[in-house]
Amino acid sequence: MQFDPIGWLRRIFAPVDPWLFGILMTTLVGAFVVMMSASPERFQAHSVNVIAAMLLMIIAAHMRVQRLYSLALPLYVLGVLLLIAVALFGDTSKGATRWLNIGIGRIQPSELMKIAMPLMLAWYFQRREGSLKVRDFLAAGMLLMVPVGLIAKQPDLGTAILVFGAGVFVIFFAGLSWKLIVPVTALGLAAVVAIISYQSEICSPGVKWPGLRDYQKHRVCTLLDPSSDPLGKGFHTIQSTIAVGSGGILGKGWRAGTQAHLDFLPERHTDFVLAVLSEEFGLVGVIVLVILYGMLIARGLAIAANAPNLFSRLLAGAITMTLFTYAFVNMGMVGGVLPVVGVPLPFVSYGGTALTTLCLGVGILMSIGRYRLRGGKN
Template identity: 55%
Template sequence: MTEILKRVASRVFVFDVWLLLLLGLLACVGMATMQSAVGGTHGRFAEQLRNFAIALAAMWVVAQATPQLLMRLAWPIYLLGVVLLTLVEVAGTTRQGATRWLDLGVTVIQPSELMKIAVPMMLAWYFHRREGSLRVRDFLVAGLLLAVPFLLIVKQPDLGTALLVFAAGFAVIYFAGLSFKLLAPIALVGVVSVGLVLTYEHTLCDPEFDWVVLHEYQKHRVCTLLDPTTDPLGKGFHTIQSSIAIGSGGVFGKGYMNGTQSQLDFVPERTTDFIFAVYAEEMGMLGGIVLLVLYFMLLMRGLGVAWSAPNTFTRLLAGAISMVFFVYIFVNIGMVAGVLPVVGVPLPFMSYGGTALLTLGVAAGLLMSIHRHRIRRV
């Protein structure tokens, strides 16, 4: 009887306690903020509870997997994702000018979400197979494996998801041993590009100027970032109102459910991409610091899991998941604060969204699985 109970316990209690505690605290903060954002009456609060339950179930299921099973699933999941992205191009469903969804009859899916997990798994599997014999061509192949889904997602267009997929894949490539000397020219080009944009802002943002490589709405996002007052009631409204909400919170905040910008409906998308503005207005700078500390601890725990991972595949995968969490946090808070362009990137475990939470749950489950099969470092 004792042996049976031990076996059951080993299957049920598969969570890393510290990681689960951090996720639980973030979920509590997220649900409390959601309650304030919807005014306590909207059905979205109940829907978010359901989303968290689904994410928790997904995390538990994935945490059961062994590293060997994850490696066997890596390339089939990646291939499936690429096929689905290709089908989106051919027969995708268009909403609000973007073709990102695939209607399967019984449900509608967004294949790009799958690639947030599939791309790092595939690249981690590839570098694991090439361990001990890495050459420059291996990094070129990895770059191609990343470029295919990235370009397909950019074409939809979905810049936010494409950014997260790129971050996940690039993290694997970098952790696999990509030389910093190869990154320096890219960083230099980025710095020069930002300088040119700032220098020729008026010319670039002229309505007659064609950016060629960007869609019109993406051009507006960049120009709005540079000067949101050029269109205060249109493209710049999100940035202006979220900045006012964050600033008006001061050091200690206005108190729970007492934020004027959010409660009076000035903050747009306050349950999704701009939920941090609601939180910062009510909890102030100190509350923001507490939230950032929780996120920092989450990132450190993820990197700790990577450090004790049993092999190259799990080490690269855990490191990539940790960096994806970082990009989620950095981009969302940056755009809400007005220092980055507005893109569709939710705040982890805070923003409303079933698909995003499911993806985050699966990512957390992968960390749990890797932690279960860790090695002991002295």
């Protein structure tokens, strides 16, 4: 039988959602342009990461929703066991124990939970559809807090926030009562106001913050007043806000950013790549990126709204809002309104792990969209 390359490509790309793919490719092309300025020596490695992540996305898009459902519990259990193994036997680097040596290399199990957590909770609520009670939401909260607690203890606050957010979105979309949401939100706002109001007292060197390490407390305190440690923890915030502000409306031009190219801007290819984009392409460049993110999130929510069952609806909604969390936290961090917690800018920052996780999530969205188009048969 004669080989038909066109037919073969059609079969490969059949489950790929054209809207998601088009938005994602536009974002990645823009990311290549920024990366060529921020860190040209990493361009080749970044290209390899993108190709690998896109292949994984296509593989995920081909997966049946039933297969995702069957993998939810095993992946969650595996992820929790690996996190426990990290706590017991993990490799420590720069004061953090986040990696597990498996002989052929090191893995970071917390990354698995970014996908396993929403899968597990969507599976849990699907099994209880039609008979949800308060105790079911409490049980879901316990399922969520076990991995979040293990990740926060490593410590890895950025990943803990992302895993926690993914789980909370599933619980919220499952029908969590506003009677529970409003008091927790009010308590959180009150805590923020208290921290701002009593900054000088609670940020004193001898004051301990319950549940947080000293360096995490220091990050929050330097966010409130970066000048308190301008050459230490406040340096990132000060330099990134200078870069963002100096870009103006249209920016200084590609590869003409002074903060990045005179080495004032730290981590310019990873956590603070948005500052490079803002300095070189200005407010216009940032607005274009925000529009692309908005279109990606809108498409993901549309897929979630039209999903044929509770499992796929919750999973699609949580993955979509996790993309929002990535972008919101990184932009807030670079803009100096959120603490520096090590969350990359989605699809733009250098780094294979985060890019792989994000593209896997987009592939799952495509699988759910295909499931809907086929009338529930996937």
